Amino acid sequence: MKIVITADGTDLDAQVDPRFGRARYFLLVDTEDESVTAHDNKQNLNAAQGAGIQAGQNVAGLGAEAVVTGNVGPRAFGVLQSAGIKIYLAGGGTAREALEQFKAGSLQEVGAANKPGHWM
Amino acid sequence: MIIAIASGKGGTGKTTVATGLAYTLARDGRRVELLDCDVEEPNAHLFVRPQSDCTEPVGVPVPRVDAEKCTNCGLCSEVCQFNAVACLPDRVVIADELCHGCGACVHFCPVQAMTETDRNIGVLESGRSTLDGVNKLHLRYGRLRIGEAMAVPLIRAVRRAAGPCDVTLIDAPPGTSCPVIAAVKGADFVLLVTEPTPFGLNDLQLAVEMVRALELPLAVVVNRSTVGDRAVWDYCRNENIDILLEIPDDRRIAEAYSRGLIAAEVLPQYAQTFRDLYLGIRDS
Known part of the structure; x- marks a missing residue:
């Protein structure tokens, strides 16, 4: 399956970016062969508002079935949920470590936003 | 004529000046529309004591x-x-x-x-003042729904609600961002109320920059002018900004305010002060 890991760099050695909507990069990872494509999120990094919504749309457009990130706000959560994408929280470390934890089934799936949005 | 009363800093006396002007001009027989555009914390109604004649939802x-x-x-x-x-x-x-x-x-x-x-996003309230000797003062104000981020459309609704009159007075919210700009845009004149403190001066400078960006004529009112320092006067002289009124730190004004009364209502000498302020605006 294809998953997105938020990261501060373009490969699996990068650190997991704790933000979802304003993550530096989205790493689209194929869990079968561990192939990676990095997608720049610069546009949302600088957005005045609604970064989570646009990020959610972009991740859905990449065809990901799950997201691994540090935190997720209410609107990003709503968009990802509408798109049927599961969300898992990673405590930190590299994207590679997060991928291993995801494959081992040790990451917790979240059923609600764990951070308030900017307007709440 | 549309006069907006603004300030950078909160609590400088915008509502004191706006209600003082509104009361005085209406007592002199002018038709006055007072628009309280501080939709997050409207309070001019506490002083103007309107008889509510209309409450309508705004979306x-x-x-x-x-x-x-x-x-x-x-x-x-x-x-x-x-x-x-x-x-x-x-x-x-x-x-x-x-x-x-x-x-x-x-x-x-x-x-x-x-x-x-x-x-x-909130409600628009309208009412005629019930103050003694005042029968041509209409107050319009908005109440923003708690937690609502979109203040500007409600401020515009308050502005649009103004009826025909001789003078429109706009009590703006504090600050320098979108809600203030929505409140003062299109005014003929902006009065900036400040206090003679470093805090007051700093926020006055921000407010002057905002009003100049909107290319509107402006002047300053210094409230509690007998306390603090002289830096506001130095700044205004260097920037060629007129100070049209200095309101002293008068305990009687504070007492009237604490009871929800307009200073000019209980202290008739302040009626002349606000009359002069209006003439000063008209002549500048």
């Missing part, structure tokens, strides 16, 4: 999608400047609280799948 348009017609082309999301629309592979999701109601998504939808509905 902003938000888009709704007809899933039958929608082709998921993504144009609605692309044209939204506020990131309020997400186009997913099989549906469109709208974040109402981010929507500014500009209508771009509705306008550009190639298959007319989007329509607008109203989202309530």
Whole structure:
């Protein structure tokens, strides 16, 4: 399956970016062969508002079935949920470590936003 | 004539000046519209004591999608400047609280799948003052729904509500961002109320920059002028800004205020002060 890991760099050695909507990069990872494509999120990094919504749309457009990130706000959560994408929280470390934890089934799936949005 | 009363800093005396002017001019027989545009914390009504004659809900348009017609082309999301629309592979999701109601998504939808509905942001209140000897003073003010981020459309609704009159007085919110700009835009003159303290001066400078960016004529009122330092006077002299009124730190004004009374109501000498202020604005 294809998953997105938020990261501060373009490969699996990068650190997991704790933000979802304003993550530096989205790493689209194929869990079968561990192939990676990095997608720049610069546009949302600088957005005045609604970064989570646009990020959610972009991740859905990449065809990901799950997201691994540090935190997720209410609107990003709503968009990802509408798109049927599961969300898992990673405590930190590299994207590679997060991928291993995801494959081992040790990451917790979240059923609600764990951070308030900017307007709440 | 439309006079906006603003300040950078909160608590400098905008409402004291606005209600003092409104009361004095209305007592002199002028038809006055007082627009309290501080929709997050309106309080001019406490002093003007209006008899409420109208309360109406105010909303902003938000888009709704007809899933039958929608082709998921993504144009609605692309044209939204506020990131309020997400186009997913099989549906469109709208974040109402981010929507500014500009209508771009509705306008550009190639298959007319989007329509607008109203989202309530607060209420508009109107009433005539019940103060003694005042019968041509109308107050309009907005009450923003608690937690609502979209103040500007409600401020515009308060501005639009003004009836025909001789003088419109706008009590602006503090600050220098969108709500203040919505309150003062289109005014003929802006009075900036400050206090002679480093805090007052700093925020006055920000407010002057804002008013100059809007290219509106302005002057300053120094409230509690007998305390603090002289830096506000030095600044105004260097910037060629007129100080049209200095209100002393008068305990009797504070006492009237603490009882919800307008200073000019209980201290007749201040009626002349506000009359002179109005003439000063008209002549500058």
